[in-house]
Amino acid sequence: MFKKLFLFVVLLSLLAVGGMVFWAKQPVITVGEPMPFTILPGSGLDSVVQQIASAGVPVNPELLGLLVRLTGKSGKLKAGSYEIKPGTTPLRLITQLVRGEFAQESLTVIEGWTFRQMRQAVAAQTALKHDTATLTDAELMAKITTDYTLPEGLFAPDTYLFAKGSSDLQVYKQAHALLLKRLNAAWENRDSTLPYKTPYEALIMASIVEKETGRKAERTNIAGVFINRLRIGMLLQTDPTVIYGMGDQYKGSIRRRDLTTDTPYNTYTRPGLPPTPISLPGDESLHAAMNPAKTDALYFVAKGDGSSHFSSNLSEHNQAVNKYQR
Template identity: 65%
Template sequence: MKKLLFVVTVLTLAAASWFGYWASKPITQAGEPIPFTIEPGSSGVGAMRQIAAAGVPVDPQMLSLLGRVTRKSGNIKAGAYELKPGASPMDLLDQLVRGEFAQESVRIIEGWTFRQMRAAIEATPALRHDTKSLSDSELMARIAPQYKQPEGLFFPDTYLFAKGASDLQVYKQAHAMMMSHLNAAWEKRDPGLPYKTPYDALIMASIIEKETGSKAERGMIAGVFVNRLKMGMMLQTDPAVIYGIGERFDGDIRKKDLQTDTPYNTYMRAGLPPTPIALPGVQSLAAALSPARTDALYFVSRGDGTSHFSGNLSDHNKAVNQYQRASAP
């Protein structure tokens, strides 16, 4: 009897040792991550079967036993995951309990319009497209009902999300991020700026974003437009006119475009346009609310990505002749 008990004890210890070794051994050593999904409402056994059925080379019964032994089976979270090379069965189980879902991303670029942002989100297959059938105004009603137009209200950045997440989550995150950056810049704004609300500053930031690709010049561009607003001058900014043309814009702005009245034609209408014209980044927000102190009222492109600034129309016309007309074909 003692011999039998000894044999059983030895076998039990050996099995426990082997099970511990199995639980800590990498499931795969190399290769691409293996995606799998745990459906909502799945039992522990059901979850392990789904993992194996997705191509993860692990025995579902052994994985289920590990979940029961460690009392983690009841805490598994549904969602989309990836098994990374080098992960052991215990690592996998801990991942399921912590809900470390597979991360995807979508990048929103500074200076994009909201239409371009929507196109990028709709072209992201890892998202669940819950808002695709919504109009812009219907979408805003779900995010920030106080705004009817979405332009400019979303911060350009790279957003991470769990595979299969709703696209509404990305929109809400991008809007919250923009409001955070805008409000922070508003609180630190220079005194005496010609803005009544943070939204006015957002409009200005979007114009700055589209007017220059040179980060170093954004403060000066802002200074010119702030000076014009204070003096009651027309902003005369081509990007706003182009935005007003919309999808009809073919890449060339013509004299007739500058003479066609739209709410965004800043050659014909004083003050700021009614909405932002693009998604501004943090540097354009900062420039709009802390512009350079300058006497300049005009600027013209030098053709190399930088601008020449002038304090009066005579000097500006000379600069136009020097940098644009002289180089025209």
């Protein structure tokens, strides 16, 4: 009798183990959209499985808790925001929690944006924790670096991934670090004959090139024109710097008096480069600024199709203006 009872208990145990193994390998959800859930900091195992179930994830919290204990992962679960995708099994779910595979959100910073536009995009990203919302630009920069106080141009256009609930400061730090990495790499591979004293001056040029043309193939030629002007002491006379200097006064067009109204960014009234970048330049513009085309051109004019006509003298330039813009 005792032997039969023992065998019965063993059989039940095997069935239970087999059932647990089978359950642990079955998808929690099979179709539909990923289901989000959040584990709060300081949560114990019982609280973790209840938070998952309360978020609507169709998983048995008692069985999930037992599986966590059986796998020895009870003290290794990480707090954060997650999502469970169709096909995820309880075993895979536990792996997500142990590894901290948080739900990924993204923010895209566009080439040619100003830093003001970047701040607006960050502020509009609801998945971020907005720790910097009340900070001035100078206060924000002080939390990122001691090397610069003015932010324009110092953040790389790119798509940034982050866990839901991350601080917006981390995105700014990541974008600034990526910009410095790209800038320093481009500086190391620059044409050594260029009239830049510092990488920052090259960054200013790259920001101007970024705003002057959307055509990648023309960026080195645009940079070549401006380098030629710098070398001979000719005014850069580039409209994007004027527009930047106008700030909120710019309403979509430049008038003649705007070109003669002096600001630190008016390259029609002031020689050399403006005091800071005027946009967030991308890789192509950084490359163009560091390796401009070898050209004798001193002028260019938009042809109306997105491309430009380049001229080496004023007479030819005036003819091109008459042809393409008048």
